[in-house]
Amino acid sequence: MKHQQLTMDPDRLQVMIDLLPHVDGLLPNLKSVEESWQPSDLLPDFGGETWSEDLASLRAEALNLSDEMLVVLVGNVVTEEALPSYQTALNRFGGLTDRTGVETHAWARWSRGWTAEEKRHGAVTLGYLYLAGRVDMNSVEQTIQHLIRNGFDTGAGGDPFRGLTYASIQEHATKTSWRQLGSIAGKAGAPQLHKMCGLIAADEARHERVYRAMMKGILERDPEGALEALRDTLGRVAMPAKTMADGKSRHLFQHFAHVGQRIGVYGLRDYADNVEGFVEELRLDGLEGLPEGDAARHRDEICALPVRYRQQAEILDRQRVRPVAFPWIHGRRV
Ligand SMILES: [Fe+2]
Ligand SMILES: [Fe+2]
Structure with a gap:
């Protein structure tokens, strides 16, 4: 089928078309x-004989979760639940567009397959929250509805190079966040949540590898364009749930992010590691033979970002953050 797209930079569009065989080769990374x-594999089976014991054990382990862990879990679940915004974003990146909804080109098959896998992340964790009985579900659900209504801007402006850079970073961020939350939950005595987080993190890791392989393909074909997009995207920290709202606090995302940073789930240091790993994987440090001018400057600026983010993290460490009340946990302060 003919590859169709929204209007965009024709050179970048050509790169996206040239990459189709490469993306085709990446599709087996989606699981059948x-x-x-x-x-349902990870939650009590209400049609089975042991449902009441299974439910009781889930509720018992959830009592071991601290208020901080609950806030971070809710924030992660809300982020996953805004998946419609992310699929919409993917479809806006030139060249990736699935115009009919059932197109057969590799970019469209990837975006639908990725979305279908991601859908399970919100479903399983929302189910856990519901059954655990530890949070105000109505408030959580309102936050999800607000977040999807408020929308989400990757800052890519339809540019696939920026969009795939963003996705490469974001999948690593969610991987780290789920993995670290899972490990904290496991230590606190919540093995079922630990297992759930680990399975989600493994999906995110697989997705991250694919997005990074796509970026490697772009870098090989258009180093100057790739460096420009990387410089622009990695120089900002744009989190997918930054427009999160519960109808009460105007700084909900920031408050959630502070708690995540405090208990070691995800912070600016993790972001620095994330960018550093990506830069190493793309071998930007040794990328020679660039034309004089912007491209070499972009490369150097990108390579300097991890140090800059670590310095900013040190400044953040010295800031005192006052506890705030979260409606998600019935207004208790963390
Ligand atoms: Fe996810
Ligand atoms: Fe993801």
């Missing part, structure tokens, strides 16, 4: 439905 875990 049959081999994928499903949310």
Whole structure:
């Protein structure tokens, strides 16, 4: 089928078209439905004989979660639940567009397959929250509805180079965040949540590898364009749930992010590691033969970002953050 797209930089569009065979080769990284875990595999089976014991054990382990852990878990769940915004974003990146909704080109198959896998992340964790009985579900649900209504801007402006850079960073960020939350939950005595977080993190890791492989393909074909997009995207920290709202606090995302940073789930140091790993994987440090001018400058600026973010993290460490009340946990302060 003919590859269709929204209007955009024709050179970048050509790169996206040239990359189709490469993306085709990456598609086996999506798991088949049959081999994928499903949310119900990880939650009590209400049609089974042991549902009441299974439910009781889930509720018992959830009592071991601290208020901080609950806030971070809710924030992560809300972020996953805004998936419609992310699929919409993917479809706006020139060259990736699935115009009919059932196009067969590799970019469209990737974006639908990725979305289908991601859908399980919000479903399973929202189910856990619901059954655990530890949070105000109505408030959580309102936050999800607000977030999707408020929308989400990657800052890519439809540019696929920026969009795929963003996705490469974001999948690593969610991987780290789920993994670290899972490890904290496991230590606190919540093995079921630990397992759930680990499975989600493994999906995110697989997605991250694919987005980074796509970026490697772009870098090989258009180093100058890739460096420009990387410089612009990695120089900002744009989190997907930054327009999160519960109808009460105007700084909900920031408050959630502070708690995550405090308990070691995700912070600016993790972001610095994230950018550093990406730069190493793309071997930007040794990228020679660039034309005089912007490209070499962009490369140097990108390579300097991790140090800059670590310095900013040190400044953040010295800031005192006062506890705030979260409606998600019935107004308790953390
Ligand atoms: Fe996810
Ligand atoms: Fe993801």
